[in-house]
Amino acid sequence: MRRWLWILLGLLVTCVVIMVAVVGAGVYYMHRHVRIQNATLSVVDAQFTSIMRRFGDQPPLLEMSIDGEDVRVVNLERRAARAQGRQPRVLHVLVYDAPEGKRVNLSLPFWILRLLPHGKLKVSHAHLDRLQLSVDDLERAGPGIVLSHRDDRVRLLVWTD
Numbered sequence: 001m002r003r004w005l006w007i008l009l010g011l012l013v014t015c016v017v018i019m020v021a022v023v024g025a026g027v028y029y030m031h032r033h034v035r036i037q038n039a040t041l042s043v044v045d046a047q048f049t050s051i052m053r054r055f056g057d058q059p060p061l062l063e064m065s066i067d068g069e070d071v072r073v074v075n076l077e078r079r080a081a082r083a084q085g086r087q088p089r090v091l092h093v094l095v096y097d098a099p100e101g102k103r104v105n106l107s108l109p110f111w112i113l114r115l116l117p118h119g120k121l122k123v124s125h126a127h128l129d130r131l132q133l134s135v136d137d138l139e140r141a142g143p144g145i146v147l148s149h150r151d152d153r154v155r156l157l158v159w160t161d
Contacts, residue, residue: 039103044096047103048148048157051094055144055159058082061133062147062158073133076141083142088160091138091146096155110135 059075091113093106113135138146138160146158 033107035105037103037105038101039096040101041096041098044103044155047094048096048155051157051159052145052148058144060145060148061138061141064147064149064156071147073137076133076137079141079144083140085142087139088143090161092157092159092161094157098153098155110139113138 059078061073061075061079062071063074064071089110091108091110093104093108095104095106096102097104116135141160143160146160147156148158149156
């Protein structure tokens with residue numbers, strides 16, 4: 001009986017250590033890949049322009065309606081036909097919230113994206129559930145702009161590199 005108690009206690013301690021390690025890894029990842037900073041519109045515009053210039057006249061993979069409610073895949077096949085060279089390794093998201101004056105940078109390596117269920121990008125937004133863009137689609141399209149959107153409150157740029 002005492003032997004089983006020690007085995008259960010050992011399993012419990014092991015589980016706690018694993019949970020602490022997973023939480024620690026998550027905190028470390030967020031610290032390394034998500035940056036939230038105060039920024040002015042002029043600084044953010046310069047950053048957006050610099051990123052867009054890197055990809056020249058390449059069209060974005062996605063188009064968002066003016067009201068931001070609907071997003072659809074429009075240029076996947078054209079971009080896939082023009083893609084050459086290396087495949088992208090990182091998905092970047094740059095968001096600027098004008099009223100708050102905050103800039104958020106997020107970088108997600110493709111190996112993390114591959115952990116998503118069915119390899120599909122899902123966004124928890126009522127009108128985006130129809131968006132069927134997979135990690136394989138992003139790789140086929142090559143490095144470039146995925147989505148660029150601007151309204152009077154938010155500026156959004158998503159690209160792969």
